[in-house]
Amino acid sequence: MKLAKQIMILAALVGLFAAADIYIYFICTKRLMTDDGTERRTSSIEVSDYLPFDENSNIVNIKDTLPLTGELPVIDGAEGLYPVYSAFVNAVYPEGSVEFDGSDFTPESKLQMRNTLKAYKGVVDGNADIAVCAAPSAEQLSYAEEMGAELEFVPIGRDAFVFMVNSANPVDSLTANEIREIYSGKYKNWSKLGGEKLPINPLQRLAGSGSQSVFLKFMNGLETVPNYSGWRGSPIGFSFRYYVTGMRENDGVKILSLNGVYPDKESISKGEYPICVDFYAVYDRRNTNPNIPTLIDWFLSENGQRIIEETGYVPIK
Amino acid sequence: MSDKTFRRLLAAVTAAGTLITAALVIYTAVLYKNASIIEFIAGGR
Structure with missing residues (x-):
């Protein structure tokens, strides 16, 4: 009798853990896995799919010339806009300006893809010259103000x-x-x-x-x-x-x-959809790199806007 | 079985169950942190 009771207690305990694990698996874990049982893709896109100067890249391949002299601006931005600014770099930067180590851009690379949060911070802190992003959060504006940055927002697409x-x-x-x-x-x-x-x-x-x-x-x-x-x-x-x-x-x-x-x-x-948002080329007015206005004017040029449109966004002009 | 053996078995089952559940929770948390919102919605219903 005592043995039967002990076995029942042990079986109940095993059953309790098994039930909890099965519940967690079917309600939570399984949802995060693909049908073949592997982990779902991470939130980051494959940077290598949209590299400039790569013939297998998915970016829009338009070439142009710009009178850029001296230090080339570091362009950073949102993950979702990376194909756009990678195509910008591909169009007007020299090939050696981008360094990719197989998983990420090196610190010396003139193209970065550190996402919206870091791109805004980078422009304020001087680690990036132009951020291609959607409108900032209140915290990002507050940080810029606190650091004395004078952010300029130029709409370039929608x-x-x-x-x-x-x-x-x-x-x-x-x-x-x-x-x-x-x-x-x-x-x-x-x-x-x-x-x-x-x-x-x-x-x-x-x-x-x-x-x-x-x-x-x-x-x-x-x-x-x-x-x-x-x-x-x-x-x-x-x-x-x-x-x-x-x-x-x-x-x-x-x-x-x-x-x-x-x-x-x-x-x-046509402005019919209720929530259309512009995205911007953002820079700090304290940054005196003369290539910044040249580049931003080019973003708004026919070729710059073509890149935006052919990538899949809506041009601003 | 003796009380001593039973207590040992109880402790072993509790420890193993807790470890497996904790590992599953941690694994799920890592998947959740890495999943994009699109994949998350697609994996739902």
Whole structure:
């Protein structure tokens, strides 16, 4: 009798751990793995896919000449805009100006891809001369002010800020107000919005990233529910259109229409899509490198704007 | 089985279970940190 009880206790303990592990695996771990059981790709894109001066590169290959003299500006920026500024460098910089060690750019390279947070900091701290990014966060502006930087923002292109869901989600369109109410916690279940009876899992991005800064402006000061507030539901997230359709194309996600307008090049260029955002060439006015204005003027030239358009963004001119 | 053996077995099962669960949680956290938002949504439903 005693032995049977002891075995039952041990079996119950093993069962408890097994149940916990199976729950964690099926609710969380499996979701982060691909169908063949490998880890899903990391958040960073493959830098080597968009290298300048590489005949196998995915960037737009347009060549031009510019009267650049002396120190070439270091160009850095957002991950999603990397194909654009890599193509800029490819078009007007000499080949030896970019050094890539197989996994990242060396500190001496005139092209960097350190993402929005570090690119803004780099311009303020003097580690980068031009950042190609979306609008800054309040913290980034505050840091620039604190350091005495005089940031100049020159709009060079445009894209749509988009919301996306799993492709199996029957919801295709939401209003801006519905999305605000999802993120502020009023709508908690997709069934209230024409979807399945599943909790809504509203996802946010890293603080200070370009898309998170645009999202916070979109929320207009409304308090948001905690990030990753549920694993058992169906998620909604946001990004820039080109990042979703061009760089990280994935059949498992679909972009939502907003207020009945789908974000494509036409609706963005006509201003019909409700959240169109400019992206900028950002520099510090204290930086006296004479090549900076020359380069930025070229970004706005016919060839510069062609690169933006052929990459997949919407030109500003 | 004696009480001493039972306690040892209980401790061994608890330790092994805790280790496996902790490893799974850590592995999931690493995957989560590295997953892009697009992949995360695509992996959901």
